Amino acid sequence: MSKPKYVKFPVGINKRFLDDVCYELDRDTDALTITSEGNFYDFPKERAPNMVNSLGLEKIKTVKKVSILLAASSLLLLLFLLFLRQTLEEAYWPLSIILFLACMMFFFVATDLYKIENYYNISRCKKCGRDFAYEEIKKSLIKKVSTYDDYEETDTRYFKCKYCSDEDLKIKSLLKKSKSKARNIYRNEKNCKECGKNFALIEYREADTHLESFDTRRTIKHYKCTHCEYMEISIKDDYVTTN
Template sequence: MELVIDTLSKDIRYVEFPVGINKTYLDNVCYELDRETDTLTICSEGNFYSSLKKRAPDLINRFGLRKINILKKLSLFLSVVLFIPLILKIVSGDPASLLPLVSISGSLMFFVLASYLSEIENYCNIFRCKNCGRDFAYEEIKRPFVKIVSTYNKYEKTITSYLKCRYCNDEYIRTEIARQNSKSRSKKTDKNRKTCKGCGKDYSLVEYRYPDAHLEYHNIFRTIRHYKCVHCGYVEVRIKDDHIAINRV
């Protein structure tokens, strides 16, 4: 069996903050901007775990949680090992070759696989009832609430899930917080300027922060870019989601 990674589609959203507007809604998602700190907050309803509802129990029952954990760690290790040749090429200054491309593809494949197995493992732990202890007992009674906060220093994602046991009716509200160091620090604004949609002036819209790029789920890689007009204060956020699929050949 061979695993092949395909980038299926790219979903791009343009979130606009005209002068005087700090909160806006787009496709049932709330975007809020703190202009003093340049903090972006995104609030939305998350997806049910429906995609893992059948796969997770099947994989856990077939291999066991311990083997899933070992395979996850092995995949993560191989992802790091395959990334090393690219680092060596950059450090040595050797001419471009096919090796870095193969290394990147292999590293990405194992990283996505490790993320997927981590979600399977996480699903098992989440849906084990805290009261009666049965596996895969909790069911979601409404969609989770997802809050993302992006600053110059951190990228924080909070997921609040609402669960109820189908055996003992125990209700459980679970909050999961994931923090990462943000890569979206300040950057020079003298290149690649664009026309501002707010005031219409040419070369006034600048990307004032480096893009924030993170693996949101095992199959979605998100890139957030931040733009600001140097004349009128218009702000635009561009969010691109690359949807990735793992196919078995």
């Protein structure tokens, strides 16, 4: 279990920076905006043009679909072997290993071809029409806005054509219904770090809980003082384990 980190908003302060991340509170609406810098796309820049030129995009799409189908079929056969484990006896483990390796191989092939197809689509210039023309000119901007109604994640990427200098923004948004409703009953009362009043700092919203990545769950809790305008949030990341 990880320890939470706290972002403090003293009276009159609505924006704070911590670990290269900007946290901003709207005290009127209680909306929380988290802004940070992302990473560049992990594109197969050297292999993609050669693959597209030699095979063609349609053939790459076909091979990708076949690889996905073969990976799924290998996985289903591997699961089916579990029911025949006692019948197959010594042949069970060699067959299982072969099917597992086949599943992983087809999965990686499909993933690689998906990256090539995605790179082709994203990097085609809208102005001059050349393939593999757009290049990222700076790291992406990741913005997360939490309100009582919604939790929206936006990933903005910045591209420029290396041939005609056309610039383009590519924005990907993910909107979720927020679970962070207002609390009817004050809970987790603590002493205020600003005015010092006992049991004045209360958790006034239900916590935001979302998957930050495929193996990390983030929980954001919201606190405010009932006597002064001091506010703070706590952020806790926990690994998601599957049994």
